[in-house]
Amino acid sequence: MTQPGLRERKKAATRAALSRAAWTMLLADGLESVTPESVSAAADMAPRTFRYHFRNREEAILDELAQQHLALADRIRERPPAEPIWDSLLAVLPPEVVRICGDRAVFATLLRVIGDDPAMLAQNLTVLEHSRISLARVIAERAGGQHPGTYPNLLAGVAVTAISTAVTHWALDTTGTDLAAVLHDCLQKIREGLS
Amino acid sequence: MTQPGLRERKKAATRAALSRAAWTMLLADGLESVTPESVSAAADMAPRTFRYHFRNREEAILDELAQQHLALADRIRERPPAEPIWDSLLAVLPPEVVRICGDRAVFATLLRVIGDDPAMLAQNLTVLEHSRISLARVIAERAGGQHPGTYPNLLAGVAVTAISTAVTHWALDTTGTDLAAVLHDCLQKIREGLS
DNA sequence: CCGTTTGTTGCCAAATTTGCAAGATTGCCG
DNA sequence: CGGCAATCTTGCAAATTTGGCAACAAACGG
Numbered sequence: 001m002t003q004p005g006l007r008e009r010k011k012a013a014t015r016a017a018l019s020r021a022a023w024t025m026l027l028a029d030g031l032e033s034v035t036p037e038s039v040s041a042a043a044d045m046a047p048r049t050f051r052y053h054f055r056n057r058e059e060a061i062l063d064e065l066a067q068q069h070l071a072l073a074d075r076i077r078e079r080p081p082a083e084p085i086w087d088s089l090l091a092v093l094p095p096e097v098v099r100i101c102g103d104r105a106v107f108a109t110l111l112r113v114i115g116d117d118p119a120m121l122a123q124n125l126t127v128l129e130h131s132r133i134s135l136a137r138v139i140a141e142r143a144g145g146q147h148p149g150t151y152p153n154l155l156a157g158v159a160v161t162a163i164s165t166a167v168t169h170w171a172l173d174t175t176g177t178d179l180a181a182v183l184h185d186c187l188q189k190i191r192e193g194l195s
Numbered sequence: 196m197t198q199p200g201l202r203e204r205k206k207a208a209t210r211a212a213l214s215r216a217a218w219t220m221l222l223a224d225g226l227e228s229v230t231p232e233s234v235s236a237a238a239d240m241a242p243r244t245f246r247y248h249f250r251n252r253e254e255a256i257l258d259e260l261a262q263q264h265l266a267l268a269d270r271i272r273e274r275p276p277a278e279p280i281w282d283s284l285l286a287v288l289p290p291e292v293v294r295i296c297g298d299r300a301v302f303a304t305l306l307r308v309i310g311d312d313p314a315m316l317a318q319n320l321t322v323l324e325h326s327r328i329s330l331a332r333v334i335a336e337r338a339g340g341q342h343p344g345t346y347p348n349l350l351a352g353v354a355v356t357a358i359s360t361a362v363t364h365w366a367l368d369t370t371g372t373d374l375a376a377v378l379h380d381c382l383q384k385i386r387e388g389l390s
Numbered sequence: 391c392c393g394t395t396t397g398t399t400g401c402c403a404a405a406t407t408t409g410c411a412a413g414a415t416t417g418c419c420g
Numbered sequence: 421c422g423g424c425a426a427t428c429t430t431g432c433a434a435a436t437t438t439g440g441c442a443a444c445a446a447a448c449g450g
Contacts, residue, residue: 007447011397036437046399051438055313086390118250118321125320126313153360154381155389161352169345186349193388194350195281202416206428231406241430246407 015053017043019063026061027106031113031120034061058123068100069131073138085142086191089159093187094180097163101171101179108171132160162186210248212238214258221256222301226308226315229256253318263295264326268333280337281386284354288382289375292358296366296374303366327355357381 004012021043025034034057036050054060075096079088101107114120136156143152166183199207216238220229229252231245249255270291274283296302309315331351338347361378 005448007396010446014397048399048401049397052398056437121324122317122321125324126317129316129320150360150364150377150381153363154356154384157356157360158353158385158389161349161356165345165348165352168348182345186345189349190353190385191388191390193386194353195386200417202427205415209428243430243432244428247429251406 022060058119062123066127073134076138094183098180111171132156158190217255253314257318261322268329271333289378293374306366327351353385
């Protein structure tokens with residue numbers, strides 16, 4: 001719980017301000033309206049600052065989402081070390097993913113944008129991949145070197161697949177299904193075998 | 196087996212020529228040397244033609260790989276319609292992935308480049324995602340509407356995860372493991388449950 | 391209080407991307 | 421065969437994006 005220092009907090013604050021401005025503009029006026037110039041103007045900063053923090057608009061839009069994905073691994077680490085990894089995943093992922101995704105209609109809009117724009121898709125996949133890597137690390141830690149082979153990468157990969165699949169299904173389904181239940185079901189299916 | 200027509204074949208030929216030139220230059224001189232100008236020069240074409248076919252160098256480098264990934268779904272379709280989908284996956288994916296990946300040292304070089312360059316990583320993830328989508332479609336076809344929910348996406352996702360995990364393990368492992376065996380093992384583990 | 395590190399910003403040159411149109415090649419139909 | 425339509429290839433040039441550099445400001449560590 002050590003404070004990261006004022007400097008880092010300020011940097012994170014500007015990043016968050018830019019990312020939120022980008023996110024807000026995306027929902028309000030569509031992807032075309034999101035540019036380094038417009039976003040930095042909305043956040044009351046210089047365009048050069050935008051490019052100091054982000055490579056492009058897609059990275060800015062998904063930056064907060066990316067950080068929350070990376071925090072999933074930390075939530076797993078907070079679980080009892082002796083707990084089986086599958087129990088940790090089933091306990092952490094459903095509620096956390098529900099919290100991250102927020103409102104269904106808003107998230108559906110995001111997914112539609114991602115589906116329509118190749119650059120947005122690529123950035124979203126990058127976010128998921130980094131999430132996968134961080135999850136693989138914590139799984140390997142938990143296993144304690146018991147599985148030096150493909151197990152951590154395999155398990156982290158299928159977990160991310162479950163998240164992505166469940167979220168997509170939930171967002172595009174109009175019958176109002178419960179995201180936590182869908183994700184829990186996906187994870188459980190994989191755990192017990194998909195035959 | 197209908198001929199695509201001379202026009203499409205010529206277009207595909209130029210694409211392949213550009214992609215192979217990009218691939219060759221990557222292995223010979225590294226990613227920095229691969230530019231639209233250098234690649235089109237090596238393929239004896241105009242730089243503008245490169246941009247007509249590809250958005251950037253990363254797309255060109257991985258284009259052939261992407262097409263072979265998309266062909267995986269067709270190989271699945273050629274299996275007996277009554278065959279359980281898991282048997283089809285176990286029969287098709289290991290040998291086909293071995294064929295696609297080719298030489299281990301060469302593929303290890305590619306993976307290292309992908310790991311070092313964010314744009315290459317994003318393009319590789321895009322390739323895998325399109326592969327996942329095409330696999331999900333054929334799985335849904337085979338299921339014949341029996342599983343209207345998350346099953347096709349989930350199964351296609353874990354299959355791609357298995358491929359990616361197995362290939363990475365094989366490429367970075369110096370003990371000379373058999374790729375087909377590793378992939379078969381990954382798929383089998385998922386099929387029977389990862390508990 | 392001072393030296394060092396680092397985030398913010400403006401400026402501007404270099405590199406990249408894109409729209410447009412002309413020429414060449416192919417597909418199609420009478 | 422003849423010719424119209426579609427589209428691949430290419431050059432050119434404008435528009436946009438990217439990236440380096442340096443100055444200023446703020447925070448860190450004595």
